[in-house]
Amino acid sequence: MTRRFVTIGIRIVRAWTRLYTAGMDPLLRDARRAEIDSDLWELDADARRRGESDALIAIHILARMLLGVPDDFSWRAEQAAADRTSLRRSIWFAATASFVGVAALWFLVWSRTPSWPPLPASPPIVWQTTPPPPPPPRPPSMVR
Amino acid sequence: MALRRRGATEFHGYEIAKRLADAADARLLTAYGTLYRALGRLEKMGLLRSRWEHPEIPARENRPGRRLYELTALGEAAADRARKQAAARAPARTRRRLAPA
Numbered sequence: 001m002t003r004r005f006v007t008i009g010i011r012i013v014r015a016w017t018r019l020y021t022a023g024m025d026p027l028l029r030d031a032r033r034a035e036i037d038s039d040l041w042e043l044d045a046d047a048r049r050r051g052e053s054d055a056l057i058a059i060h061i062l063a064r065m066l067l068g069v070p071d072d073f074s075w076r077a078e079q080a081a082a083d084r085t086s087l088r089r090s091i092w093f094a095a096t097a098s099f100v101g102v103a104a105l106w107f108l109v110w111s112r113t114p115s116w117p118p119l120p121a122s123p124p125i126v127w128q129t130t131p132p133p134p135p136p137p138r139p140p141s142m143v144r
Numbered sequence: 145m146a147l148r149r150r151g152a153t154e155f156h157g158y159e160i161a162k163r164l165a166d167a168a169d170a171r172l173l174t175a176y177g178t179l180y181r182a183l184g185r186l187e188k189m190g191l192l193r194s195r196w197e198h199p200e201i202p203a204r205e206n207r208p209g210r211r212l213y214e215l216t217a218l219g220e221a222a223a224d225r226a227r228k229q230a231a232a233r234a235p236a237r238t239r240r241r242l243a244p245a
Contacts, residue, residue: 042158043173045207064173067178070177072181075180
């Protein structure tokens, strides 16, 4: 069950890496993606060898990604500075990257939140109307 | 330097992160972005050189290929300097700790 979290964590890191390397020089891009892939595999294999729980592995994977986001931005900006034509791509990247960062943070919180039991069925709603009270009798001075 | 002491000459990124965490007694490894940006800079500065391992090795071991880093002659010299500076600082720190107030 929790193995699913490790798989999701790895997918999020891969997606993030694909995103921040999008539109770069293919040599640089492919090298970074392959290096992160290798690191993810090594971390997972090493943690399992040491008997770490899958939930902890998933959290470790995501924490390493989130803590490295500022450096990913800087690295991307350094590459963009070297290549002026990729400026527009970098702006697009910054906007999309922020969205992915928030989504990853949401996943991290969601994976740590216990699932709530289903709510009980709501009681049936019955509308009750009462007739208005009768008008008061006329005052005695007006009776002739 | 710690990896060199074990007799290895080439290291991959995860191995470096693991060794750094062990040395600092930290549970969390260096973030991907921080680690690989730093390694890239060291390579650009000429302190490290890297190569991808032969594709047959990861295929045989059923894992992704590793990028292996190695210290250059310039890197060796910088590591030696850092080691000597650290050794020079260590006794001074000890003297300060042992000196009466």
